[in-house]
Amino acid sequence: MPELSLDRLNKLLEPNCLEVLGGFDCAGEPEFPDWAHCLVLLGPSEPGFWPHLKAQPEWGGPDPVDNWSRRVIGRLACDLGGKARFPFGGPPYHPFYGWALRTGRIWDSPVKLLVHDTQGLMVSIRGALILREVLGFPAASKPCETCVAPCLSACPVGALTGARYNVGACHQLLDLPEGADCLGAGCQVRRACPASQGYARLAEQSAYHMGRFHRAG
Template sequence: MRGLRMLAEIEAMAARHFLTVLGGFTCEDEAELPAGTRSVLLLGPAEPGYWAHLRAQPEWGGVDPVDRWSRRVIGRMACDLGAKALFPFGGAPYHPFYRWALRTGRVWDSPVKLLVQAEQGLMVSFRGALALKQRVEVPVAISPCEACARPCVSACPAGALDAAGYDVPACHAFLNQPVGADCMNLGCAVRRACPVSVGYARLAEHSAYHMGTFHK
């Protein structure tokens, strides 16, 4: 019960910043993690509310506002919990968030190799992680891909992302054209095709912001 209470406490702390626990895993003495880590919880945006909240924060308008906000908020959470904050950005060597996500039982390798999460589908993104000294277990889920028609495989209008992999140059070339405006303004068509993503309240302007940073 102690672990469940702590998970509820962390979820409540995260919710105050419109973040949520997207998954987690337990561990013991792993070299790539801070000494004494027994659990890792992955944190990401919680919609509705995240994007509007983020744009009202003091970091907004400066350089790398999303990353700087993430460092401040998740760093403060880690301090309050006696944990360590880990981030998927900041330069090499990067923490293996993709691999960590697959360990959670709530995030999977989708048919197009992008990560797909139980509640957020292909719209999932990670703002950071908490490396805890306590053992905290997050309930696992069933992959939404198991009973899905997999529209993501054929959704890319540029033919740049499918089961065979991701052709990044072809994607950028498509986005350079007027026909790429839909993806630039609304977000990646493949991510939007996921039935779970359709039910997640991510704003188009949020997706457009990240498409803009991707396609500079």
């Protein structure tokens, strides 16, 4: 088997419309296995992720996105002799927010949601691989450094600002006709991010996640 590299890993991910979002060295850290050398975060690669997911056997069953992620990423981890971790299935939950901040490609945005260098506020982490190999992870520039932060004022009811996330106000908006745009196309705060606008995520996918969020609330 060829030596694992970031390029080869991304090639292995392509058939399932996933990509490496970032990663970091974790050798010697007690929360990881003693054989581990790095952790890699994985997320959807666009365009194409949503149609691919809807064609999978998990679609139509309970929790199709999470169950698909568990199957695909779990199988890849086994094939590579590593371990998979997921941001769901708890409590307890793995510290994905903290892991993301260590990658050098994902940061806390002005509204405290994670922001990715190429996916903006649309970034979605489907799982992580803990690997035996030493992989080099390039850093990137935080998109917020040259941005006027339209995310801070994008919410029609001010539910999401730099100071707090008023979940109740968000759900109240989604119950009203004025919230139809958020339900049908995704959170206006996430969509206001210039980096998000360069990422080809379908409105249908955002609507699916908004609907699940609202029903759960």
